Amino acid sequence: MTYAIIETGGKQIKVEPGRFYDIELLTAQPEEKVTIESVLFVQHDGEVSIGQPLVTGATVEGTVLRHFRGRKVLVYKMKPKKKTRKKRGHRQEITRLLINSITLNGEVFAAEAGAIPEMPVQDNTTEEVETAAE
Helix, strand or coil, X not given: CCEEEEEECCEEEEECCCCEEEEECCCCCXXXXXXXXXXXXXXXXXXXXXXXXXXXXXXXXXXXXEEXXXXXXXXXXXXXXXXXXXXXXXXXXXXXXXXXXXXXXXEEEECCHHHCCXXXXXXXXXXXXXXXXX
């Protein structure tokens, strides 16, 4: 299993290729490629690279899928016996990012799942029809 820990939006996130993650708003447009260079940790087949604070030569590439707003968070402040109440809401701007690949020193450890050739699927429907006819 290959994964990396990146820092974006003031948060640290464990990412794997072929999966999407909801992160703080990025300035990129949808369907645009993004390269994140603040990689803190990379693990590939038992080999570990730990950054101090960042792993040199490591990048994570992803594609912006869409931008949206998160769920509303209500903040309610009240002082008892004073008739003071404040109700405020907040919706965070979020970017959905699909991780394409993790690269360390020019070597691509893991590419997007769609880039890996898949095994052909065997079609057994003709055999079932022949046995049913007999």
